[in-house]
Amino acid sequence: MTLLHTRRGFTLIELLVVIAIIAILAAILFPVFARARENARKTTCMSNCKQMGNALMMYYQDYDELLPRRQIELPAPFTYNGYNHSKLLWYMALEPYHKSTGVMNCPSSGKVWKGNYSGDTAYGINTHLSLAAGDMPLAKIEYPADTLIIAEADWTRSTDDYGYSNSYFLSIPFHVSRFIPQRHMEGANIVFVDGHAKWYKIPLDPSYTGSGSVKLTMPPPGVKWYADGSK
Numbered sequence: 001m002t003l004l005h006t007r008r009g010f011t012l013i014e015l016l017v018v019i020a021i022i023a024i025l026a027a028i029l030f031p032v033f034a035r036a037r038e039n040a041r042k043t044t045c046m047s048n049c050k051q052m053g054n055a056l057m058m059y060y061q062d063y064d065e066l067l068p069r070r071q072i073e074l075p076a077p078f079t080y081n082g083y084n085h086s087k088l089l090w091y092m093a094l095e096p097y098h099k100s101t102g103v104m105n106c107p108s109s110g111k112v113w114k115g116n117y118s119g120d121t122a123y124g125i126n127t128h129l130s131l132a133a134g135d136m137p138l139a140k141i142e143y144p145a146d147t148l149i150i151a152e153a154d155w156t157r158s159t160d161d162y163g164y165s166n167s168y169f170l171s172i173p174f175h176v177s178r179f180i181p182q183r184h185m186e187g188a189n190i191v192f193v194d195g196h197a198k199w200y201k202i203p204l205d206p207s208y209t210g211s212g213s214v215k216l217t218m219p220p221p222g223v224k225w226y227a228d229g230s231k
Helices: 012-062 090-098
Strands: 071-080 083-089 123-126 148-152 187-192 197-201
Touching: 012 090, 012 123, 012 148, 012 187, 012 197, 083 090, 090 123
Parallel strands: none
Antiparallel strands: 071 083, 123 148, 148 187, 187 197
16 A cells, blocks of 8 residues: 655744744844955955055155155146146156056945046145145155054045036045044044055044035044144
8 A cells, every 4th residue: 555645835923933943044144245245345446545655655666755745736728538637636647656546446436537627626725735836755744653644535525616527625624524534443544654554434424514524534543634633
């Protein structure tokens, strides 16, 4: 006599348990994956900063240990990456040393610089060390390993007070149109005058009460902005 065995299907409770387990695993793993992705972007951005730091070292050697200016007014326009320009900006001066416009693009910024001086750059230079009016000798920087020269930068207005639509320079105190953002895990990458780069946690400005999605930040503690190390 042949016995017939019937296969029992899943009950509703068992299916709900499986779904619950999958949901729990997803809740655990998705933040891990997101953090891993952001870590990769942070690493790419840090590579950009290190390349800019190396470019600075070569620039110092070629220009008698002078820091690059924020911008230089030119007597006649010139063509750069297919765009006509009347000013030589700091990142144009450094590009011959790192040889890549991609260095100016942070993968977490959502902006892509196309080579024009009014475009979407992801980094800004410290304007307290690089004013267009004159050159800053490296020897005048009291604490080169602690003094910021380039950092990730962001802006929230279509154009700033100078008519530019990017954040190619930074100054303190920060204001809503130009600041260092919390681009990587509540922090940002910074290049120092001595050429090294480091990630810093960027604090939010508790006094900012503006509306919208803007999160105005404050300069990171311990980082100097002036040649004499006063701030």
